[in-house]
Amino acid sequence: MKAFLDDQFLLNSETAEKLYHQFAKDLPIIDYHCHLSPKEIYENKxxxxxxxxxxxxxxxxxxxxxxxxxxxxxxxxxxxxxxxxxxxxxxxxxxxxxxxxxxxxxxxxxxxxxxxxxxxxxxxxxxxxxxxxxQGEGFGARDFILKSNVETVVTTDDPIDSLSYHQKLREEGFSVQVLPGFRPDKALDITADLFIDYVHQLAEVSATPIHSYEDFLKALHKRIDFFHEQGCLISDHAINEMVYEETTEEEVEIIFDKRLSNQRLTKEESIKFKTHTFIALCRAYCERDWAMQLHINALRNNNSKMLERLGPDTGYDAMNDEDIAKPLCRIMDQLEREHALTKTILYSLNPRDNVVISTLAGSFQDGTTPGKIQHGTAWWFNDTKQGMTEQMMALSSIGLISRFIGMLTDSRSFLSYTRHEYFRRLLCDIIGEWVEKGEVPNDLSLLGDIVKGISYENAKQYFQFERAGQQNQKRINT
The missing domain is CATH 1.10.2020.10 (uronate isomerase, domain 2, chain A)
Incomplete structure (x- = not known):
């Protein structure tokens, strides 16, 4: 019987132990998607x-x-x-x-x-x-990040955010790179009660009067430019229901005007607006060589009584079971035809979609970037032993797990970095089991490089975080 949480925790073979302790354990962490507060990082809360x-x-x-x-x-x-x-x-x-x-x-x-x-x-x-x-020294927010050997943190930020704390961290020279992530969900949610208020806020922060859909896109593009100047290399979208509906600029202009006039939209009109606006944003991401994350199939705020009492993000969400293959394929296909499909990471909260995502990713790889279209790591309800294993098995069966960009925390807690250890142990156990069964060669050099890639190096190369660091240093020097 193994001891609980000993050094060999989750490592069920000698090969797995070697892979973890020799190649994965001490690597830095790249947390390319989280919900940490840049203000709390700056203030070392x-x-x-x-x-x-x-x-x-x-x-x-x-x-x-x-x-x-x-x-x-x-x-x-x-x-x-x-x-x-x-x-x-x-x-x-x-x-x-x-x-x-x-x-x-x-x-x-x-x-x-x-x-x-x-x-x-x-x-x-x-x-x-x-x-x-x-209460002692060394237990503030920054301290937990440093103790966890984190190299880069990417936060989740609304287009109207000032990014002032990212700027302060950069100017101060905090040794961990803290970059913004562009999350324009509110700009796409045209049926939300507060959408018109949001448009006014966007107009103010972008110094762009918004009287038309064209103005609206112009304001969003100005915020994308601002985020890019602040080192942003990643966008992120929460897509609870994957939709696609062909439309025209003129039709979306009418839909936008209708909403600003406080008129009710049909579901079809809402979908047309979301489709057209999303694709416009994707073009902008591609022009700047950003990566794009799509978090799909969450069913949010299910308990209306508790939503009224506590608000969103309080633990009353679940997996959605909407079909994603056709609308996602149509969006990616349109972007590919326009040479506007940027590096894309696809996550679904429903593990039923694992094979769908892996096969779709393979349909749009283009030989320009290793693993350009990623089957994103097991997310939220799936970042469990079973969920992570199923995601990695689907990816390895259909795609190239060797090009996988690995784990993220997706957390609001500064103590969550042990999840990277959890993930790395599971990764090494999976590969170790393949070796023990004779399914892959016992080549520690080859397998160690793959483990290092998935744990750290692939993400660093994929997102080109050195580019953000160079931009930041240039800005400081000038």
């Missing part, structure tokens, strides 16, 4: 206690606590931070089989040197031990 660092905003833990019968007062409500921590400690033993059990104890060990298994009986002792460390 400190935490009053482990609840603030661990439970504020973590809807993974919130869902588990609710499923364990914890009342909302002790999840997001007005219970004290210590009471919330005790409620989480009570829940942790019940999460066996869920990656939260592993992540919780990896974070306690890697950041705080706590090797006890958290439960209701020892919660008070661990609360005191961890909080004493949090």
């Amino acid at each position: 400190t935490f009053q206690n482990i609840t603030e660092a661990w439970l504020y905003g973590d809807h993974y833990k919130w869902r588990a606590m609710r499923a364990n019968g914890i009342p909302e007062t002790h999840v997001t409500g007005d219970a004290s931070d210590q009471e919330k921590f005790l409620a989480w400690a009570k829940t942790v033993p019940m999460t066996i089989g869920n990656p939260l059990y592993h992540w919780t104890h990896l974070e306690l060990r890697r950041y705080f040197g706590v090797y006890e298994l958290l439960n209701e009986a020892n919660a008070d002792i661990i609360w005191q031990k961890v909080n004493e460390k949090l």
Whole structure:
């Protein structure tokens, strides 16, 4: 019987152990998609206690606590931070089989040197031990990033964001590269109640009066230029339902005017606007050699009562099961015909789509960039042992796992970097198993290079982060 979370955790063969410890373990981390706050990074935010660092905003833990019968007062409500921590400690033993059990104890060990298994009986002792460390030196937001050996962080930023904290971090010379990621979801959500307000905000921040659809696109392009100047190399789109509908500029102009007049749009009109605007943005990304991420098939804010009470992103989302193959293919095909299909990373929240994504990616590789169209890493509900394994097996069966750009945190927590360790261990175990079964040669040089590529080097090459660093240095010098 193996010990829990020992050095060989998730590594079930001698080859897997060699691959992880010799090639993957000590590599830097490139976190090319997360929801960390650049303000908190700049200010090196400190935490009053482990609840603030661990439970504020973590809807993974919130869902588990609710499923364990914890009342909302002790999840997001007005219970004290210590009471919330005790409620989480009570829940942790019940999460066996869920990656939260592993992540919780990896974070306690890697950041705080706590090797006890958290439960209701020892919660008070661990609360005191961890909080004493949090009050000392070296436990701020930046410190956690540095301790995790992170090289690059890409945040998620709205087009109207000032990016002031990215600028301050760059000017200060923080050793970790913190870059913005362009996330224009609100600009595409034309049926949203606040869309007209958003258009006004976009007009103000871009210094572009918006009276027409042409003005609207001009304002978005100005923000893309601004983001590019600040080192942005990645866009990101949350696409809950993949849609495509052919239209014309003139028709979309009418739809846009109609919405600005506060008239109700049909579903077809909404889809035409989203399609046309999305493709216009894709052209701009391609011109600047950005990579584009598409996060597809989330079913969000399902519990309307709790949405009214707590707002979005509070743990009431699920997998969607909309068909994605045809609309996604039509969009990519149109962009390819226009020579406007940029580097693209495709994620689906529904693992049913794994093979669909891998086959679509193979249909649009063009020999210009290794792995130009990526089957993105297992995401959200799928960043589990099973989900990560299934994604990598689908990719390796149909595409080139050797060109895979690997893991990201997609997290709001500064303690989430142990997920990269989790991913790297699983990767090495998969390849090690192939060796043990005689399915691939026992060539540590070849396999070690592949592991290093997936864990770190592929992402660095794919996103060309050196380019952002050179741009930033040039800007500082001038």
